[in-house]
Amino acid sequence: MGDCVLDLCFGSGDLASHLSEKVGSNGGKVSNLDFSKEQLFMASSRQHLLAKAYCKSIKWVEGEATDVPFPDCYFDAIPVRYGFRKCGG
DSSP: OOOEEEEETOTTOHHHHHHHHHHGGGTOEEEEEESOHHHHHHHHHHHTTOOOGGGGGEEEEEOOTTSOSSOTTOOSBOOOSSGGGGOOO
16 A cells, blocks of 8 residues: 655645655555635646546545644655645744
């Protein structure tokens, strides 16, 4: 079984296809979590434009980064490409 990766606060979803290409060919999965329904719709719609077999390993999930709906230690990697732009501080 391949690696499981979570793209947290995925923004446009561009990273999903790249991650899926890396882990999907080995049975891995890519989950993408964002609170924005608009981002989910846009990113998942773009996925359908990619006719590659590995894109079937991509899952789109609505949710908050502070309350991730997955068990502890489920993922092998969690890149946060866009999420830090929205963090206050």
